[in-house]
Amino acid sequence: MSLLAALASGAQAVEYRSTARHGVIFYDTPADTSAKRFILSANIPFEVMSEQGDWVRVRDRDGTLSWIKKSDVSTRRFVQVNRLSDVRQSADSNAPTLFKVERNVLLERLDASNTGWIKVKHRDGQSGYIRIEDVWGA
Template sequence: MTAFSIAMPVQAQAQEFVSVKGHNANVREQPSTKAATLWELSDGYPLQVIQRKDGWVQVKDFEATLGWIYVPRTSKIPHMVITARVANLRAGPSQQHKVVAKLETQEIVKTLKKSSDWVQVERSNGQKGWIAGNLAWGW
């Protein structure tokens, strides 16, 4: 070990995310189909993985609510959920670009590319544009 590595803080483990695959996926209290359903999520909803157990993943949403989802109901296609009341969808990755649409809170968008503090996204209707990364949560 060098003095440099000792002085530097330990890096946190990279966060793992999944997205919901299909419509109306159940997030449950425990890793079992017999467990109570806490909530239903739709296609693309991003979730952070906390742990894995017997074909299930414990996840949390952008509000830090915990639950379990069956792995086959998840995907590795990156998505984000809009957390701001309204987010401007812009033609390019800066506030100088024209606003092409407004995204509402809890709208799910597919993540296409990241550039600095901006994210290129695609809406469910196929419309593409850029949002400030701090207006959404996911990957």
């Protein structure tokens, strides 16, 4: 029982952020001289694992661990759609569908609730609610 309590007290909430601009370089280690792993466009979500000085260790959707500069982390949050999904008028499975979104579409995350839904906004301006399990980066 004490082991479970210790594990629970050490648990932290998952923190997601997004890339701040086009051309964000993901590095192998927290140094400008380290190997470059890949480059991503703006608004791509990632999970924050830790911070070290001006660097952030992140995990992408595929589980790859990398480092990016803190200056490349956006204050705006985006999610990436996992599969063809409905965006609804309200946080309810019976609410009217406003539009459908394809896999990999990026949506701005406006608000999250404890109901299993998040409020999102499409780049064309439409906003509504999508099930949390239909996106990555929430």
